[in-house]
Amino acid sequence: MVGFTMNIAIYVSVIALLSTRIECKHKDKSIITDENKAVKYLKDVNERMAQEYEKYSEVQWDYMTDMNNHTLEAQTKASELFSEFQKKQAIDTKQYNWTHFSEYNRRQFERLALIGTAALSEKDTKMFINVSTEMEAIYSSAKICVSNKCDLELDPDLEKLMAESKDYDQLLEAWVKWRDASGKQMREKYIKYYTLGNKAAKLNKVLDKEFKTLDDIWLYGWETEDIKKQMSKALDKLLPFYRKLHTYMRLKLEKTFAGKMPKDRTIPAHLLGNMWAQQWANTMKTVPGVDPFPNLAQIDVTDEMKKQKYTAEKMFKLSEQFFVDLGFDAMTDKFWNNHASAWDFYTSDDFRIKQCTDIDMEDLITIHHEMGHIEYYMQYREQPAVYREGANPGFHEAIGDLIALSVATPKHLNKTGLLTIDNSMNMNDMNIKFQLKMALEKVVFMPFAYIVDKWRWDVFSGKVSANHMNEHWWHLRGKYQGISPPVKRSERDFDPGAKYHVPSGVEYIRYFAAHILQFQFHKALCSISQSHVSLHECDIDGDKEAGKRLKHMLSFGASKKWPQLLKELTGTEEMDVKPMLEYFQPLQQFLDNELKGYQENDLKWDFDVNHYFKSSANGFNSIQLLSAKQFLQFLKNGMSLFVAINELFA
Incomplete structure (x- = not known):
């Protein structure tokens, strides 16, 4: 599994949310069309980006190799600083009219210009952070009992059981209880999560490209419309x-x-x-x-x-x-x-x-x-x-x-x-x-x-x-x-x-x-x-x-x-x-x-x-789960019953 770099798109969106909200309206400035000036800007921003990545990676490494409150606090602080940097770069790209630049330079601006889920308001940002953290906590802390053995975690206990057991009922018990302890506990949170994610997507725009759903942000890095x-x-x-x-x-x-x-x-x-x-x-x-x-x-x-x-x-x-x-x-x-x-x-x-x-x-x-x-x-x-x-x-x-x-x-x-x-x-x-x-x-x-x-x-x-x-x-x-x-x-x-x-x-x-x-x-x-x-x-x-x-x-x-x-x-x-x-x-x-x-x-x-x-x-409320056609039939049946009762007592 790749460490920091391969998950950069995820870090950019989630890490960014950990910071204090920064106003995204760009101050009125003259638009720069000179590609030579843009190249100098890109050189500077890439150097700063490498420095920020290095600092954040060091803190992330310390946390992943020694998880405690001190390293967690340091990671959170580093996340806030990294987020501020990411947002600033997205805002700064608005100074340049980079649509006519060479592909090599233009694509750098395209990558820098996406804000991601950090585009949410401060209130929504906190909600998104909280619901994401809560779901991950539910998953990582889930433990179950199987065959009278308790406190079994997914890794290594349940993965080993599923890999080695030949007992149909034992496998079934583990399968059901894991889902009861993990997914079942986060259903409503997930609805809130993707609702906010979609809201963030709609707040993003890179040139003429608009984003409608959270996966539009995820797939942006593929640069392939028909992926x-x-x-x-x-x-x-x-x-x-x-x-x-x-x-x-x-x-x-x-x-x-x-x-x-x-x-x-x-x-x-x-x-x-x-x-x-x-x-x-x-x-x-x-x-x-x-x-x-x-x-x-x-x-x-x-x-x-x-x-x-x-x-x-x-x-x-x-x-x-x-x-x-x-x-x-x-x-x-x-x-x-x-x-x-x-x-x-x-x-x-x-x-x-x-x-x-x-x-x-x-x-x-x-x-x-x-x-x-x-x-x-x-x-x-x-x-x-x-x-x-x-x-x-x-x-x-x-x-x-x-x-x-x-x-x-x-x-x-x-x-x-x-x-x-x-x-x-x-x-x-x-x-x-x-x-x-x-x-x-x-x-x-x-x-x-x-x-x-x-x-x-x-x-x-x-x-x-x-x-x-x-x-x-x-x-x-x-x-x-x-x-x-x-x-x-x-x-x-x-x-x-x-x-x-x-x-x-x-x-x-x-x-x-x-x-x-x-x-x-x-x-x-x-x-x-x-x-x-x-x-x-x-x-x-x-x-x-x-x-x-x-x-x-x-x-x-x-x-x-x-x-x-x-x-x-x-x-x-x-x-x-x-x-x-x-x-x-x-x-x-x-x-x-x-x-x-x-x-x-x-x-x-x-x-x-x-x-x-x-x-x-x-x-679940059965009316909530009815299709439109089924709901109309439900109302029709209810009205027929009402008429019948009314006639009975008339």
Whole structure:
């Protein structure tokens, strides 16, 4: 996970709200049209911005590594100062008529000019801060009892339970109680949150661009008008493969939980090894038959790492060497002096990773991912501060995952001396097992990642009313994921709030994009000098030409629009799922054999959200939940009853 930099859009909006309200009316001044003067202004403001980022990052780092009242107070104060700076820059841009400037300079002004949620009045600002803080507090403090064990927190207690338990009732109890303790407690607060967020959006304007809803602010950094359509189009192309995985999983679950599976061919959300059914790889250990080769060891080098006495530092050194062999820079001295998400401190040499490291394969992959972020920071460090971030919100996560695609291959692990490959191994079976695990982590994640923000887009826009928020959540989960709630839900529940990114206001579509982009990058780099190797077997380790191309793209940061950078590397301006589908081609062939005889319609589900909802809305005012047509019928029936009673006693 990226630290400060990748979440800058969120920090700008939330941090800004922590400050004292600053009057946003700009004093009458002559408008500056001279681009040379504007360039000098941009140089000065970027230097100040880097200084402000550095100061705030230091305080944020202190708080994240040592949470106490003192560091919290310091962070709040730093937030106020940072907010004042951000607002001032947005106001100062009004001095310049920058519409005719070069694209490089104009885009800097566009980024500086957005105020975000800080545009709210002082009263609304305090309300927005309070409701945001309250929702996050509800989520972070939620604890439940399961199987007579109490004070269970989400991480690590409940995540471990959902990943390892084979008990249907225990999984159900944890699933329901977590939602009761988290999302259900914040329903009304969330309505207030997005109402204020939408109000803030309408107060923003950059040139002729107007903002209507909170997600308009979130998506501003994509600089792509049809980004929602691109995401929808990508998911549509991926769904046929997803349905194969869904059917494969459903058939295994029907054998394990006979009589407890819905007849509509959906999968109950609590049976997939994850609290949100967003990744299903844990079922390979808990559900018989999911692992097609249970007697074949999973590609896991944890035991070998411990045998070779790996330390956290050795794991980081191994990761550093991977990048050096690609032609990237070695880590700075300050990096090694700060062992402890990846962070950019907006200097030329201060980059850090905050991680509690276990000596296992999972953390070895995670380290390569986080080092990918650090290398990205290092490549664009010469850019002005306003451009020191990923080309779009998905690029940073994609780079980290791109590296992991090579590192996790048997070929690479063998090269590092952590995996011995001999002729007795059935490499085809091992590859299928590895690909299935990858698909249950990456491919099944895609519909969920899309739904989290699709739901918010629909709610923020008013397409879905506040009275139908939870119903729409399950409508989308049923439609795209084929997932159903294991017990009936109502509008008293607020199941989206049981996912961290919803109450914390973190845009989620970036993860959807990152999963597509990583395979596009992987294919482009592999085709440079390893076109003869299957995509799933490609390891770019040591490929200097591939490293050169990757470094070139990363060095621009956000100074070029992401479609342009994507085209320079891959040949296309749009996100494309074809490389992902190509990567998993062996697994698709395996699934086709497993599902032989199944027609296309057999792979689909017949989900009706009404079957999973309580008609009474579980105590909500039923008139409040009626549609206009239903309400008119209600009045008509009431009038008929009144006439009948009147005639009876006439």
